[in-house]
Amino acid sequence: MTRSTTARSTVLALSSVLAAAALAVPAQAEDHHRASGRSLPVVTPRSETPALHDDEAGGNADADDPAIWRNAAAPGRSLVIATAKEGGLRVYDLDARPVQSIAAPPAAGPDHAPGRFNNVDLVQGLRLSSGRADLAVTSDRGHDRLRFYRIDRDRAGGPLSDVTDPAAPAVFSRDQAEVDEQRTAYGLATWTDPASGKAYALVSRRERTSIALLELLPAPGGRVTYRKIRTLDLPSSFRLPDGTSWSPCAEPDELPQVEGMVVDPANGTLYAGQEDIGIWRLRADLTGTPRLIDKVREYGVPGVYDEETEECTPGADPGYGGTKLSADVEGLTLVTEPDGDGYLLASSQGDDTFAAYDREIGDDNEYEGGFRVAPAGTPQTGSTPDGSEECDGAAALNAPLGSAYPNGLLVVQDGHDSPGDGDRPSTNFKFVDLGKVLHALDD
Structure with missing residues (x-):
């Protein structure tokens, strides 16, 4: 999610308040200096995708959220699948070169919103009526639906093909009038329950605190649909230590939403980033009590x-x-290791950094350090990629991906790709050697 003008101005103003506080209280200056990311290690991206432009000339394409699909038969031919909002989906190879572009569905009519792909995640080996398949799943905010794309690496015409059941229901809206209000499907994470083998999607709601659990189901003709199991609402107001009640400032009737989400497959734990609040930990089946x-x-x-x-x-x-x-x-992703260790990575969009937390719940998800994704020098056209600013989405895969990324891959969205193209908004995705990230966190 690219922040609204309201949220962007609020963060800038709050940054000024925090900076003034740090100058006024010397004891806090070192902590603020560290927290602002200035002392964090820097990891340089290896490559970047072509810029996307969120204007009419650029197809209203705005980079948002990536996912990494590993080709088990040929890891070097793995793919990065990413959302471009009204620009649909983009597929890249490991050299960050475009492989396929898929348009978002058109509007239902002249007075309705077009398709808008917000977040994407993967499901491995889902049983369909036509056999098992790997799927890319995306939230279509414009239509309040999920969309499903089968992944066939060598399929003529491109690796992704649409297998969404045309009768798939709206996720949150009761009718088209509610869809038009655009309090619709937003953040997304997938999860397969190892006990039952059932596959699910967890979907958050724009401008609301709701998260819905959807079971993914086969439909006729090799297509995919879903049914809602339950919904959980996170808090929108909070009791502070001084006894007062607080809610983050927002437009009238707008609640603090969730976007970044990820599920730890080892224990069925959902991590959900409530943008103006923090990171919640809860059961992926949405039972039990969430913990901030x-x-x-x-x-x-x-x-x-x-x-x-x-x-x-x-x-x-x-x-x-x-x-x-x-x-x-914003973007949450996991770095998993076979022994159960690893990290939860979170994009701290307001200061262009990433925070790493211990994946082990027993260690109470202790903070393990942070880093920035930034260029080695001044980026220039055709040379070193720039870094990641106001990162919306991230995806990590701790597995060999051929000779290009033998130590795994981290893909992060860049909300301000530079050098820009005049006044046109420019965004893209940066590819980072995950080994360098782990080395930075281990130092």
């Missing part, structure tokens, strides 16, 4: 919304927030 494992720095900061400027003016920081994440907390 870390907060954004801006947690507890009061704000007043101005309807004329459509911006929030923050008040004084009471100091109840965390020190590792700056709103928005």
